[in-house]
Amino acid sequence: GDSVTQTEGLVTLTKGLPVMLNCTYQTTYSPFLFWYVQHLNEAPKLLLKSSTDNKRTEHQGFYATLHKSSSSFHLQKSSVQLSDSALYFCALKRGSALGRLHFGAGTQLIVIP
Amino acid sequence: DAGVTQTPRHEVAEKGQTIILKCEPVSGHNDLFWYRQTKIQGLELLSYFRSKSLMEDGGAFKDRFKAEMLNSSFSTLKIQPTEPKDSAVYLCASSLAKGEVFFGKGTRLTVV
Numbered sequence: 001g002d003s004v005t006q007t008e009g010l011v012t013l014t015k016g017l018p019v020m021l022n023c024t025y026q027t028t029y030s031p032f033l034f035w036y037v038q039h040l041n042e043a044p045k046l047l048l049k050s051s052t053d054n055k056r057t058e059h060q061g062f063y064a065t066l067h068k069s070s071s072s073f074h075l076q077k078s079s080v081q082l083s084d085s086a087l088y089f090c091a092l093k094r095g096s097a098l099g100r101l102h103f104g105a106g107t108q109l110i111v112i113p
Numbered sequence: 114d115a116g117v118t119q120t121p122r123h124e125v126a127e128k129g130q131t132i133i134l135k136c137e138p139v140s141g142h143n144d145l146f147w148y149r150q151t152k153i154q155g156l157e158l159l160s161y162f163r164s165k166s167l168m169e170d171g172g173a174f175k176d177r178f179k180a181e182m183l184n185s186s187f188s189t190l191k192i193q194p195t196e197p198k199d200s201a202v203y204l205c206a207s208s209l210a211k212g213e214v215f216f217g218k219g220t221r222l223t224v225v
Contacts, residue, residue: 043216046213099161
């Protein structure tokens, strides 16, 4: 079946440092990958999405590239801010983009001064 | 435009009670999802509706959980009877068939 793996449960970083949150997936269909961000007591919101192989997608300083060869869609930012502290979910839909999202377990990012 | 609206935002129930959570999807969206969120399990799918038809029912949740779409603009999730292990945040989400999924702020359920 379809699945998403996020290897880090918790990442703690000092403000200004770069971050990479890992996301790998499994599917037999053409993949459509998403990153959602959830701040405390808020709804998850879409941060990035991509279905195009080897093309970087960016939003609000975050970026990710879908690599179908390695089944990965890692989230990166060159300089984290205190406001980036949140829960980040990687999610997968089948290539038609129909149907449900399959979520990873989530990575809690904490940025300290 | 209004987003996904969930009520109540907080619910406290005694073990064995029946509770009903409510969700109003974004107007015009034809996909609706119910997820349960816990720190240990993350986001687990409870139910998925397309145009009011049940497309997927989370296998582990069939026993005491029942989601319904009474019309295209309203859905309920009934938990009967509640157990302490049901304490979690319940998220409702909606989307167009191939569009971005929008989430509500959730209902935090505490079962004592």
